Amino acid sequence: MDKHVLDDPDTIADRSTRVLQLADGRRIGYAEYGAPDGHPVVVLHGTPGSRTLFASTTDVARKMGFRIVAPDRTGYGLSDYHRHDTLTDTAYDIQALANGLGINRFFLVGFSGGGPHALAAALLMKDRIQQVALISPVGLVGEAEHVSMTSLQHFIFSYLGHSQMAARAYFHGVRAMIEWVPHSAELLVTQYATATDRAILDQYGLRHSLGASMREGLSRSVEGAVQDLRLYCGPWGLALDKLQTPVSIWQGSDDTIVPPQAAYRLADVLPNCRLEVLEGMGHYWLFGSFERILDRIRTKPPRRNRATRAAS
16 A cells, blocks of 8 residues: 655655655655645646645645645656556546545645646546636647647647657756756746736746746656646546536636637536636736635535636
8 A cells, every 4th residue: 555654854854845655666746835734735736847836825825724735746856757648547646645645535726737637636536526726727738720829839739749759858958958057947937928927926926936846846857747748738538528526717818828718618618617717817827816716615616617707
């Protein structure tokens, strides 16, 4: 069976660098933020990213009584790489983490590239996940003929997503730049961000945090990021129309990182989904509004599919 959290003080410096070892010897790294005894919320980072992405949420989560559990997906940060052939396969890692930590019922949050993995986990653990929140998610990008994309989004989701060799070369280049050029991670995070994104990142001092999360995620390997693109840029193989777990999607109308239309199509497919479009917002609005997310998931959303459009 999977082992509990390792207690080696040289391995676990604090709540942000913890490791669960699975029965097969593979390690899953994770961080915890907020209230240690609070209601658990498992949060999944983007592509590329790591468990440290959610460090800024610790104060609001503690205040609201939530325990944030943020794993590194396979191949990122402290987590060993393991090839998964389907998105469903990745859901077993989340299940193993929850089992290892003794978590039965929990909320699940997927940010950006964590969105498809969150939905796969919700289908696998339908009786354990109370609600799913998807924030600026990677939607159904494999349906490129039906989704309007910018040239950058086409490069990522249509080109890199269908060539592991190109994706690996790209992320190796990103990794080398981060290692050798000071502050390059921060520049990469904001290079294509909207003006509203930059204002949020500057206001909350988050440029460095997002850059550090990217740096940590790619520190040992680029294979996690390569695998992410391979899995969600093709057919997902998920019975999304059968998912009855309540899902809330928040999507900025001006997102330049992921195509908003792919998120809108995702909301149409999910039978119990509430879509909220944030007019004029980009990709990173979450980091100024995490309290809004937690407030939503602790109240049961309506069991119907509807879209709302909201100002920032």
